[in-house]
Amino acid sequence: MGVKGATLFPPALEGTPGSSTYRLPSLPPATLGFSNCAVQLENTGGVCVNYFIFAGCFSFSGSRIDSDGKPAKFQPPPKPVIIDKQKQREERRFLSPEFIPPRGRTDPLKFYIERKDMIQRRKVFNIPEFYVGSVLAVTTADPYASEKSNRFVGICIQRGGKGLGATFVLRNVIEDQGVEICYELYSPRIQAIEVLKLEKRLDDNLMYLRDALPEYSTFDMNMKPVSRLDSEEIPVNKLQVRMKPKPWSKRWERPKYNIKGIKFELPEKKMKEAQKWSQPWLEFDMLREYDTSKIEEKIWKEVSEALQK
Amino acid sequence: MMPIWTKSGKKHAVTLLKVQDCHVLRYISKEESGGKTSKLLVGGKNASPFSKSESAMEIFKEAGVPRKQKVTTFNVTDDAIIKPGTPLYAAHFRPGQFVDVTAKTIGKGFQGVMKRWGFKGQPATHGQTKTHRRPGAISTNKAAKVYRGKKMPGKMGNIYRTSFGLKVWRINTKHDIIYVNGSVPGHTNCLVKVKDSKLPTYKDCNKNPPFPTFFADGDEKLPEDLYDEEIFQFTDPSVTYA
Numbered sequence: 098m099g100v101k102g103a104t105l106f107p108p109a110l111e112g113t114p115g116s117s118t119y120r121l122p123s124l125p126p127a128t129l130g131f132s133n134c135a136v137q138l139e140n141t142g143g144v145c146v147n148y149f150i151f152a153g154c155f156s157f158s159g160s161r162i163d164s165d166g167k168p169a170k171f172q173p174p175p176k177p178v179i180i181d182k183q184k185q186r187e188e189r190r191f192l193s194p195e196f197i198p199p200r201g202r203t204d205p206l207k208f209y210i211e212r213k214d215m216i217q218r219r220k221v222f223n224i225p226e227f228y229v230g231s232v233l234a235v236t237t238a239d240p241y242a243s244e245k246s247n248r249f250v251g252i253c254i255q256r257g258g259k260g261l262g263a264t265f266v267l268r269n270v271i272e273d274q275g276v277e278i279c280y281e282l283y284s285p286r287i288q289a290i291e292v293l294k295l296e297k298r299l300d301d302n303l304m305y306l307r308d309a310l311p312e313y314s315t316f317d318m319n320m321k322p323v324s325r326l327d328s329e330e331i332p333v334n335k336l337q338v339r340m341k342p343k344p345w346s347k348r349w350e351r352p353k354y355n356i357k358g359i360k361f362e363l364p365e366k367k368m369k370e371a372q373k374w375s376q377p378w379l380e381f382d383m384l385r386e387y388d389t390s391k392i393e394e395k396i397w398k399e400v401s402e403a404l405q406k
Numbered sequence: 407m408m409p410i411w412t413k414s415g416k417k418h419a420v421t422l423l424k425v426q427d428c429h430v431l432r433y434i435s436k437e438e439s440g441g442k443t444s445k446l447l448v449g450g451k452n453a454s455p456f457s458k459s460e461s462a463m464e465i466f467k468e469a470g471v472p473r474k475q476k477v478t479t480f481n482v483t484d485d486a487i488i489k490p491g492t493p494l495y496a497a498h499f500r501p502g503q504f505v506d507v508t509a510k511t512i513g514k515g516f517q518g519v520m521k522r523w524g525f526k527g528q529p530a531t532h533g534q535t536k537t538h539r540r541p542g543a544i545s546t547n548k549a550a551k552v553y554r555g556k557k558m559p560g561k562m563g564n565i566y567r568t569s570f571g572l573k574v575w576r577i578n579t580k581h582d583i584i585y586v587n588g589s590v591p592g593h594t595n596c597l598v599k600v601k602d603s604k605l606p607t608y609k610d611c612n613k614n615p616p617f618p619t620f621f622a623d624g625d626e627k628l629p630e631d632l633y634d635e636e637i638f639q640f641t642d643p644s645v646t647y648a
Contacts, residue, residue, distance in 0.1 A: 217640040
């Protein structure tokens with residue numbers, strides 16, 4: 098939210114505690130055209146517009162003297178009443194990707210039965226919303242650990258699988274050793290999943306972090322969860338990662354991986370050569386299209402109704 | 407196929423089999439069939455009656471059921487005879503039982519000897535002339551003939567095969583689905599025959615089966631889902647090791 102002008106509240110108070118003088122913060126000439134009673138704040142990037150409505154006006158200068166002749170008691174300025182006009186703002190819908198059935202010849206009844214099981218598990222155990230690029234902490238039951246439980250913190254680099262077999266891979270670097278653990282979302286051995294930092298990245302698959310400098314994959318095991326408001330949109334971290342020198346495990350510069358989150362420091366010649374493997378006809382291939390919008394709508398309705406019960 | 411977890415936290419893969427419109431079609435007595443036991447003809451999955459001749463449709467007309475896509479025989483003892491026309495349900499099987507599943511394997515067409523029989527072929531380089539996936543020698547000099555049944559290229563797949571000793575983990579009575587351990591021959595949505603296991607280790611595993619079968623209009627009211635004792639049900643909290 099961008100505010101035109103300097104801070105509005107609390108206004109700077111000058112003078113002794115007895116006298117009450119208010120000095121309006123220096124606003125640019127354009128805003129002075131607005132009335133004193135309502136100031137419009139513009140949202141820099143979004144749709145919603147909030148209004149601050151002051152319950153009363155305040156004078157510019159001079160000390161206030163009561164009708165009695167004595168100096169008036171300090172009246173604090175009235176608190177602003179925020180009226181959010183967009184009460185019907187669209188709630189952010191998040192349908193976990195493993196609910197969307199893959200394209201195939203399987204009977205839809207199988208997906209329905211599997212979804213019932215998934216919903217049942219979600220009722221008992223909370224699986225939070227997270228994306229590839231968010232940092233999670235997972236506690237699993239481990240029969241061979243001393244406390245019988247095992248906690249691992251890492252960045253989610255991949256979400257795979259559909260239905261009950263959905264998995265996610267967490268990566269971290271512990272004592273200079275890169276560690277990746279693949280967890281099953283619906284496994285009964287998982288005791289808690291906590292999202293420490295909810296954010297998205299430029300790609301859906303962060304496997305290239307294996308060939309990136311280790312600083313990009315290290316996260317503190319005792320990291321504190323980053324607080325965020327429910328109404329905010331998921332932040333997209335536009336970080337461009339620096340890589341270790343080649344050879345890499347995969348040729349990430351090739352267009353088939355379509356990676357936007359790497360700062361390629363390769364010579365121009367190599368980047369042009371990599372474009373030789375591009376397949377520009379793929380985006381026009383109609384048989385590859387799989388429009389999931391209607392399926393998602395139906396499934397979202399079903400899942401949200403079942404979870405609210 | 408779907409994953410299933412036990413109470414100890416182990417994961418098993420499970421195949422879902424749907425019992426779709428199964429009816430008993432005919433009873434063939436021991437003398438009539440000439441075998442050791444009497445037989446019951448069972449049909450599954452309704453199909454269109456228009457593409458079959460009148461004589462073929464007689465069996466279905468007698469039993470009073472629509473035409474079935476697949477008809478199989480089961481050898482039954484005399485005390486397990488069922489009247490033709492009774493529907494069969496998934497609740498005929500119970501969790502904890504062991505079954506054999508028979509189906510036609512996925513057809514692969516005409517295949518060479520390396521894919522069909524697992525021959526090693528020949529090296530790719532070192533002077534091999536036009537010989538990389540061929541069978542090589544097919545017999546010896548002394549035999550002076552090729553034995554019958556010699557493994558050679560030919561049509562692969564699309565034959566009946568059975569998976570033995572598969573455990574039944576769960577039964578869904580509402581949709582008539584049997585959850586069977588492991589994989590089963592055949593492609594998705596193919597027709598499959600499920601029998602009690604013939605393996606000697608599982609001869610006495612079935613304690614109280616519904617005998618001769620589960621009747622839907624009977625007195626027994628089953629819950630929607632029947633689980634094996636070891637299955638982790640999703641209504642329970644997460645598994646912990648004490």
